[in-house]
Amino acid sequence: MIKSNEILYTVKKGNEARYRRIKSFVMRAGRMTKGQQNGLEQGTPLFVLPLANSPVDYDQIFGRLAQRSLEIGFGMGQSLLKMAASAPEQDFIGVEVYRPGVGALLNGILTQGLTNLRVYNCDAIEVLNRCIVDNSLDHLMLFFPDPWHKSRHYKRRIVQASFAELVRTKLKVNGILHMATDWKPYAEYMLKVMDIAPGYHNLAESGRCVPRPVDRPITRFECRGERLGHKIWDFKFEKLT
Template identity: 55%
Template sequence: MTDSNQPEMTEAGQLMRRIRSFVRREGRLTKGQERALTQLWPVMGVEFSGDMLDLAALFGREAPVVLEIGFGMGASLVEMAQAAPEKNFIGIEVHRPGVGACLSAAEEAGVTNLRLFCHDAVEVLEQMLPEQSIDTLQLFFPDPWHKSRHHKRRIVQPAFVQMLRPRLKIDGLFHMATDWQNYAEHMLEVMQAAPGFANTSDFGDYVPRPDSRPLTKFERRGHRLGHGVWDLVFKRTN
């Protein structure tokens, strides 16, 4: 999971193009990450092409698909894929060291039900994922853009939600998590107003952390410091 490498959105819900210099700020690849990108990317990596994917062909089977936007270093994504071998997992991340780390962790865990993109998530969703192809879409700890003047850059905006909605199957789930209460409230406001979605919370707001979402080291540290974490799970209804 990552706070800094997920797409930024304008107030109108359009993708903000990244300046190319972000590549130079991402940090150097370790030898292990570089090896993983060289040796394992051909097996688990998916190049962005703009062509619609055949997910059954990509994984060599028909199975429920879980997609995560911004998996950071990939530890929890690999843990989820290992715990649910009956599902197919897709991760999208622009941070190459994170992709390399995720590939290494997947190899070490013996995970084979995982495929990765190193590209902007909005473009992957719009151009490569067919309608009603995703069972669960995960967005964990996106950049909160905590300053008020930057709130418009938050990825969870009405236009983004309506862009991803067709990619979810009917009854498919959009699962979000954040450790910023203001962003949780923003997510809730956007999703409550979003056509075609229903809140799965019994109380109309947040849900307890599902067992399927592993606790990260970052989150455990936050719990020790008394920081809150808010999970939201909305179901596509039409």
């Protein structure tokens, strides 16, 4: 079945046409540190969730009813760990395909003794489609996604009209989509997509970007970008309907 929120291309095998989704990420191999490997070995049974075939009851998983935020592509997990540690009354879900990053996050969860964070090590679009109940998330965060610089690769950018609509279905009314990038052309592209996405309100007074929110921790990646002279753009869009 072809879902409306999927970007598709056709692959021919013999006389049969098959459809595959164009993914916004490339699977990267990476060397594991001892801490990352330890995180995977000890943390996976406790904190990594399987990709389900039906919506998941996160109230049962976390053992409570609380505000819930999901971060797509948490990288090495520094910002997600900081957010979860600073807001123990809230629950957090992280999605990342890069296994060393997942291992680093799990090692951090174990080291800090956090209980309000769960992880998916798979494609975020699959998680949204298959696991997240409609109208259930308070926040969805997308920080510094791959900008796919070349114009022929724009179709691989995760921020598309279909992505905006999928996220809107998963957010509660008044829920927030928070995005950040240090790549100006991608910032302009994000704004172009979101300006015409139905059911959202841009929280920036200027109609462009918001001041850097204090609740978004600064990461090593962001510090590196600033050292290189990159400006940071933050966008917050509220779901209206």
